[in-house]
Amino acid sequence: MTNTVAHPPLASTSLPSRARQFYALTKPRVVQLIVFCAVIGMLLAVPGLPDWRVAGAAFVGIWLVAAAAAAFNCLVEQHIDARMARTSWRPTARGQLSNAQTLTFSALLCAAGGALLYTVVNPLTMWLTLATFVGYAIIYTVVLKPMTPQNIVIGGASGAMPPVLGWAAIRGEVGYEALIMCLIIFLWTPPHFWALALYRAEDYRKSGLPMLPITHGAEFTRLHVFLYTLVLFAGTLLPYVTGMNGWIYLVAAIALNAVFIAHAWKLWRNYSDTLARKTFRYSILYLSLLFAALLLDHYLMPLLEGSV
Numbered sequence: 001m002t003n004t005v006a007h008p009p010l011a012s013t014s015l016p017s018r019a020r021q022f023y024a025l026t027k028p029r030v031v032q033l034i035v036f037c038a039v040i041g042m043l044l045a046v047p048g049l050p051d052w053r054v055a056g057a058a059f060v061g062i063w064l065v066a067a068a069a070a071a072f073n074c075l076v077e078q079h080i081d082a083r084m085a086r087t088s089w090r091p092t093a094r095g096q097l098s099n100a101q102t103l104t105f106s107a108l109l110c111a112a113g114g115a116l117l118y119t120v121v122n123p124l125t126m127w128l129t130l131a132t133f134v135g136y137a138i139i140y141t142v143v144l145k146p147m148t149p150q151n152i153v154i155g156g157a158s159g160a161m162p163p164v165l166g167w168a169a170i171r172g173e174v175g176y177e178a179l180i181m182c183l184i185i186f187l188w189t190p191p192h193f194w195a196l197a198l199y200r201a202e203d204y205r206k207s208g209l210p211m212l213p214i215t216h217g218a219e220f221t222r223l224h225v226f227l228y229t230l231v232l233f234a235g236t237l238l239p240y241v242t243g244m245n246g247w248i249y250l251v252a253a254i255a256l257n258a259v260f261i262a263h264a265w266k267l268w269r270n271y272s273d274t275l276a277r278k279t280f281r282y283s284i285l286y287l288s289l290l291f292a293a294l295l296l297d298h299y300l301m302p303l304l305e306g307s308v
Helices: 015-025 028-044 052-076 078-083 099-121 123-144 151-159 162-171 176-199 201-207 218-236 247-269 273-307
Strands: none
Touching: 015 052, 015 099, 028 052, 028 162, 028 176, 028 273, 052 078, 052 099, 052 123, 052 162, 078 201, 099 123, 123 151, 123 162, 151 176, 162 176, 176 201, 176 218, 176 247, 176 273, 218 247, 247 273
16 A cells, blocks of 8 residues: 655755755665775775775765665655555655656766765776666666566675775775675675565565565575575685684674574574564674674784784
8 A cells, every 4th residue: 555645745845854855865874884884995905094085085975876876766666665664754755855856866966976986086986886876776776676586686796895995995996805895795685685575575565576585485585594694604704714804803703693693593493573673683783793893803903913
């Protein structure tokens, strides 16, 4: 059932309220995690602290382009969002912002972010960031998401790019360390989103999107959440195995993965919506703490080794 609540006409909306509507289009929580991972990539790219001017410009530029992609996603999926309880509040779904307003807003953010990255950071970072925009806003949202239940897996490549963008901003190149961080996010994405899809299955059924719980059933999805957490565990060992990080990161990675795998095991063997919601929320905390451990190890290990 679509949202039938009456809303005031666009012209009567106050400026502060209109600003909040545009801000909501940027999906602030999602973009915060994206920028956080990009900042980790910047900090890990050099032994000490990166040039703050370049890092600051990269931070703002990546935020602007990510926000533009989020707004474009809201535009494309406004009719789907209107059918889902989780997203029916979005300004585009409620008709509070027109298509022209949303598209203009997205284009301005993308242009401003791209220009900042090109002029202050470096062209490579701009092109990689714009490619990420295209991957998420067009390839994933327009093509993959309505076509295949593997949309999350395939489309996860664009969502895994933030550390690569941060690394490229500081180093002007893409190193294997950045690709390892990208791989970790890529492997994290399916169990993260499928946990959400499990307890929001009815929403996705109404939307018509071919999410895995709808096309292959809840039990099949739960098993794949568990299997992906095992593969993710193996992927998170790569920073230690390759010498990118030390034992501080390793201990944190093992502990964080143990909890994630335990959640996934319980989800598979004894499902409940409450447990699926807890697993989804933990997955966000997991990624934040894992990348924080990368950063902590990066700065503490040289100090500990120097004191020995």
